[in-house]
Amino acid sequence: xxxxxxxxxxxxxxxxxxxxxxxxxxxxxxxxxxxxxxxxxxxxxxxxxxxxxxxxxxxxxxxxxxxxxxxxxxxxxxxxxxxxxxxxxxxxxxxxxxxxxxxxxxxxxxxxxxxxxxxxxxxxxxxxxxxxxxxxxxxxxxxxxxxxxxxxxxxxxxxxxxxxxxxxxxxxxxxxxxxxxxxxxxxxxxxxxxxxxxxxxxxxxxxxxxxxxxxxxxxxxxxxxxxxxxxxxxxxxxxxxxxxxxxxxxxxxxxxxxxxxxxxxxxxxxxxxxxxxxxxxxxxxxxxxxxxxxxxxxxxxxxxxxxxxxxxxxxxxxxxxxxxxxxxxxxxxxxxxxxxxxxxxxxxxxxxxxxxxxxxxxxxxxxxxxxxxxxxxxxxxxxxxxxxxxxxxxxxxxxxxxxxxxxxxxxxxxxxxxxxxxxxxxxxxxxxxxxxxxxxxxxxxxxxxxxxxxxxxxxxxxxxxxxxx
Amino acid sequence: xxxxxxxxxxxxxxxxxxxxxxxxxxxxxxxxxxxxxxxxxxxxxxxxxxxxxxxxxxxxxxxxxxxxxxxxxxxxxxxxxxxxxxxxxxxxxxxxxxxxxxxxxxxxxxxxxxxxxxxxxxxxxxxxxxxxxxxxxxxxxxxxxxxxxxxxxxxxxxxxxxxxxxxxxxxxxxxxxxxxxxxxxxxxxxxxxxxxxxxxxxxxxxxxxxxxxxxxxxxxxxxxxxxxxxxxxxxxxxxxxxxxxxxxxxxxxxxxxxxxxxxxxxxxxxxxxxxxxxxxxxxxxxxxxxxxxxxxxxxxxxxxxxxxxxxxxxxxxxxxxxxxxxxxxxxxxxxxxxxxxxxxxxxxxxxxxxxxxxxxxxxxxxxxxxxxxxxxxxxxxxxxxxxxxxxxxxxxxxxxxxxxxxxxxxxxxxxxxxxxxxxxxxxxxxxxxxxxxxxxxxxxxxxxxxxxxxxxxxxxxxxxxxxxxxxxxxxxxxxxxxx
Numbered sequence: 014x015x016x017x018x019x020x021x022x023x024x025x026x027x028x029x030x031x032x033x034x035x036x037x038x039x040x041x042x043x044x045x046x047x048x049x050x051x052x053x054x055x056x057x058x059x060x061x062x063x064x065x066x067x068x069x070x071x072x073x074x075x076x077x078x079x080x081x082x083x084x085x086x087x088x089x090x091x092x093x094x095x096x097x098x099x100x101x102x103x104x105x106x107x108x109x110x111x112x113x114x115x116x117x118x119x120x121x122x123x124x125x126x127x128x129x130x131x132x133x134x135x136x137x138x139x140x141x142x143x144x145x146x147x148x149x150x151x152x153x154x155x156x157x158x159x160x161x162x163x164x165x166x167x168x169x170x171x172x173x174x175x176x177x178x179x180x181x182x183x184x185x186x187x188x189x190x191x192x193x194x195x196x197x198x199x200x201x202x203x204x205x206x207x208x209x210x211x212x213x214x215x216x217x218x219x220x221x222x223x224x225x226x227x228x229x230x231x232x233x234x235x236x237x238x239x240x241x242x243x244x245x246x247x248x249x250x251x252x253x254x255x256x257x258x259x260x261x262x263x264x265x266x267x268x269x270x271x272x273x274x275x276x277x278x279x280x281x282x283x284x285x286x287x288x289x290x291x292x293x294x295x296x297x298x299x300x301x302x303x304x305x306x307x308x309x310x311x312x313x314x315x316x317x318x319x320x321x322x323x324x325x326x327x328x329x330x331x332x333x334x335x336x337x338x339x340x341x342x343x344x345x346x347x348x349x350x351x352x353x354x355x356x357x358x359x360x361x362x363x364x365x366x367x368x369x370x371x372x373x374x375x376x377x378x379x380x381x382x383x384x385x386x387x388x389x390x391x392x393x394x395x396x397x398x399x400x401x402x403x404x405x406x407x408x409x410x411x412x413x414x415x416x417x418x419x420x421x422x423x424x425x426x427x428x429x430x431x432x433x434x435x436x437x438x439x440x441x442x443x444x445x446x447x448x449x450x451x452x453x454x455x456x457x458x459x460x461x462x463x464x465x466x467x468x469x470x471x472x473x474x475x476x477x478x479x480x481x482x
Numbered sequence: 483x484x485x486x487x488x489x490x491x492x493x494x495x496x497x498x499x500x501x502x503x504x505x506x507x508x509x510x511x512x513x514x515x516x517x518x519x520x521x522x523x524x525x526x527x528x529x530x531x532x533x534x535x536x537x538x539x540x541x542x543x544x545x546x547x548x549x550x551x552x553x554x555x556x557x558x559x560x561x562x563x564x565x566x567x568x569x570x571x572x573x574x575x576x577x578x579x580x581x582x583x584x585x586x587x588x589x590x591x592x593x594x595x596x597x598x599x600x601x602x603x604x605x606x607x608x609x610x611x612x613x614x615x616x617x618x619x620x621x622x623x624x625x626x627x628x629x630x631x632x633x634x635x636x637x638x639x640x641x642x643x644x645x646x647x648x649x650x651x652x653x654x655x656x657x658x659x660x661x662x663x664x665x666x667x668x669x670x671x672x673x674x675x676x677x678x679x680x681x682x683x684x685x686x687x688x689x690x691x692x693x694x695x696x697x698x699x700x701x702x703x704x705x706x707x708x709x710x711x712x713x714x715x716x717x718x719x720x721x722x723x724x725x726x727x728x729x730x731x732x733x734x735x736x737x738x739x740x741x742x743x744x745x746x747x748x749x750x751x752x753x754x755x756x757x758x759x760x761x762x763x764x765x766x767x768x769x770x771x772x773x774x775x776x777x778x779x780x781x782x783x784x785x786x787x788x789x790x791x792x793x794x795x796x797x798x799x800x801x802x803x804x805x806x807x808x809x810x811x812x813x814x815x816x817x818x819x820x821x822x823x824x825x826x827x828x829x830x831x832x833x834x835x836x837x838x839x840x841x842x843x844x845x846x847x848x849x850x851x852x853x854x855x856x857x858x859x860x861x862x863x864x865x866x867x868x869x870x871x872x873x874x875x876x877x878x879x880x881x882x883x884x885x886x887x888x889x890x891x892x893x894x895x896x897x898x899x900x901x902x903x904x905x906x907x908x909x910x911x912x913x914x915x916x917x918x919x920x921x922x923x924x925x926x927x928x929x930x931x932x933x934x935x936x937x938x939x940x941x942x943x944x945x946x947x948x949x950x951x952x953x954x955x956x957x958x959x960x961x962x963x964x965x
Contacts, residue, residue, distance in 0.1 A: 056625065056626055057657055059626060059629075059630075060626070060629045060633070060657055060660070060661055062633075062664055065664060065700060069700055069703075070703060070734045070737070070738070071696065071699060071700055071703065071730075071734065127912040127916075128908045128909075128912060129871065129874045129875065129908060129909045129912065130867070130870045130871060130874060130908045130909045131867075131871040131874075131875075132864065132867035132868040132870070132871045134832050134864070144908070147875060149875070149877055152875075176833070176836075202696050202700070203660075203693075203694050203696055203697050204694055204696070205685075205694045205695055205696075397491075399491050400491045400494075403491045403494035403495045403498065404494060406494070406495070406498045407494045407495075407497055407498045407501070410498045410501045410502055410505070411501055413501075413505055414501045414504055414505050414508070417505050417508045417509060417512075418508055420512060421508045421509075421511060421512045421515075424512045424515055424516060425512075425515055428516075428519070433516060433520075436512065436513070436516055437513075440509050440512060440513075444505070
């Protein structure tokens with residue numbers, strides 16, 4: 014006869030096992046979908062006529078909005094890379110969100126800006142905008158300074174200044190590939206349905222050689238922590254997002270780099286301040302807005318528009334970043350709980366939202382409980398040693414399988430890492446990601462959940478090394 | 483329970499080993515694929531290095547026969563690899579086009595590409611025994627080869643291939659349809675215009691799902707304005723989407739033909755011009771009316787003035803915006819139109835006001851006179867801020883300051899004094915820092931007495947309106963109640 018404690022342990026072991034099957038089952042399904050979709054996309058890529066878009070009089074203008082807060086180390090490179098974008102009509106708006114460092118000074122001296130009197134008409138409410146800077150020699154660059162209001166507030170100020178039907182949100186620590194905007198706009202231009210969001214892939218800049226805001230040579234970072242993140246990003250973008258996009262259940266886009274339809278964003282109320290992941294919140298808000306009005310919208314994800322970003326190089330920064338992501342995920346899911354099994358939301362309501370809630374949201378806690386309870390069950394003699402061994406083996410091996418699959422997908426399609434040694438290194442790190450790194454990230458994610466339960470809304474800033482971007 | 487656990491463990495172990503084997507397999511595939519790619523690119527590289535000389539000889543016209551002899555020895559697939567960089571760049575120099583076309587025809591590549599373009603169409607026509615071949619044709623590798631062939635026919639502007647490309651529009655694969663559409667557009671042959679137009683009707687009316695409407699429109703706009711007569715049916719079509727795309731196509735065609743100026747009198751067929759003036763300018767769709775306004779601004783017709791004036795005050799702000807912008811770009815703006823644009827400065831929508839400001843600036847002296855006059859008389863602070871921004875961003879402020887320093891009088895001088903006094907303090911200080919020192923000195927000499935005079939006026943006004951200490955408490959809010 015088992016005690017109540019033993020019964021509880023056995024019950025939680027079943028919960029963990031079910032979570033394991035459910036999570037990995039869906040991940041495998043997404044992986045297979047992505048494999049097929051990315052392969053076909055790559056075949057079609059050669060048929061894309063980017064030149065036709067470049068020359069097209071029908072290509073709509075796009076505004077690149079760069080919100081910046083204390084980004085003195087990276088801002089100039091980001092603006093340079095944005096100004097080099099290969100797109101027929103675009104404008105760059107940098108919104109300095111009340112920086113206390115030399116962000117504005119760097120911009121003013123690097124681009125020889127002068128202050129002007131400008132009319133500011135706030136369609137979306139924001140903190141007051143103080144000043145505008147332009148250089149008549151660079152007519153498509155505007156810098157605005159405003160009181161501190163957070164990233165969503167800065168983006169909203171950028172939207173107020175934006176006059177184009179689409180805007181691209183770009184983080185200040187990112188470098189845009191020259192044709193990235195063109196590739197992002199391709200699905201927008203060739204769709205019968207109104208595309209409200211188009212996003213691309215974010216890749217890791219650490220280890221790459223850059224000059225004047227451009228990536229000259231792609232390479233793997235030297236640090237182990239960064240290499241694990243390369244594998245993680247590949248898995249997340251090439252498998253997860255591609256799969257969800259194919260199913261029509263996109264719930265997360267990278268706020269570091271995505272194109273939004275301006276009027277739809279304004280109609281949906283703009284970027285909100287009540288979550289720390291304003292990008293995901295915006296996507297969910299757009300789903301909500303479209304369903305409420307019976308509007309047919311499309312959210313596109315393509316894996317070839319590339320934006321390069323610096324990833325955290327220290328454990329402290331990685332912890333800050335992951336805590337914020339998890340906190341934002343939980344906040345957004347909680348805020349929009351009416352999406353759960355909502356008939357009018359379709360795939361998002363029935364599949365994507367429940368998956369993100371159970372596997373991505375609560376999953377971290379379940380997984381941590383699993384790491385504690387399965388050995389406990391073994392210690393209390395509830396589970397024989399070979400069961401424990403089989404379970405641990407399966408869980409580690411399966412995670413490894415998905416990572417290696419993502420690296421293979423990269424190899425079959427984009428092959429961004431040209432050296433053979435890089436491929437072997439990536440495969441090695443893909444195999445090892447599940448031993449140590451994943452558990453570490455899991456701890457940070459659980460911290461994020463705890464912060465959510467504690468009602469925290471604090472934005473944790475990740476410091477950038479500023480690899481001459 | 484024990485049995486369950488045992489079988490579960492066996493399952494878990496079995497799955498683990500399968501997954502492990504899978505991981506191994508994935509790794510082998512990744513490494514093998516990399517090796518395969520390296521091998522392929524080496525082959526391509528060596529092929530290009532070996533035959534580059536012969537190809538250059540043929541393309542430059544020097545020792546052509548010898549070069550052709552060498553190239554003829556190559557199989558067609560290798561020839562395609564050899565020529566692919568030229569086609570992938572897409573910009574084939576006009577002078578090389580004829581040579582390249584002749585080369586491809588002589589080597590049999592054009593015939594091969596034509597066959598590929600129509601292969602699916604041909605197989606569909608064969609009812610029996612073509613299933614496996616049809617599936618083969620749809621395989622990714624074959625699809626890519628076919629698409630490249632179709633693309634190349636377009637780049638070569640091989641007009642006789644037009645009928646094959648039209649057939650390719652009916653290909654079951656949507657990607658092939660899009661490539662064929664682009665190739666047809668690249669040919670510019672008016673004879674192919676009806677085929678693309680009928681595809682527009684079919685997709686807009688739901689008879690076909692691909693290619694997308696934007697892709698069809700992008701193809702249509704590439705045709706010459708001479709083909710516009712064929713748009714008449716679409717412009718009159720009851721379906722709003724067809725009318726919208728047809729008008730927008732006409733707008734782009736006309737804009738390209740006008741090249742920043744006005745259209746020649748006979749550029750548009752008379753029926754189309756009539757249609758624009760009478761029907762489309764009053765269309766139920768705002769997008770159609772907006773595009774019509776942009777076309778009308780390019781037409782050298784006396785009736786345009788009244789119609790455009792009406793469109794400047796359309797019920798939809800997007801139409802007003804497009805009409806104002808079109809007039810800002812037009813080179814023949816009548817006085818009535820200028821007055822219309824000036825009235826748009828009072829528009830309810832800020833974007834229309836912005837466009838009107840820029841249109842007036844673009845009109846030069848005639849427009850800026852109206853703009854300054856409006857600025858000096860309006861009390862709307864938002865409009866004043868908009869005008870100041872435009873004046874600063876277009877560099878007009880610098881010319882105003884220079885003119886003022888040079889002794890300019892009239893409305894420009896008043897404008898400078900107003901801007902320097904209060905309206906544009908930031909921009910003014912920036913401009914004064916940048917202009918030449920003599921200009922700055924002359925400006926200060928002239929402006930300082932005016933500023934002192936203004937200050938005196940302000941002081942006097944303040945003194946006259948000073949309510950005195952006894953009245954001050956009653957103006958406070960909330961009012962101070964006497965004890």
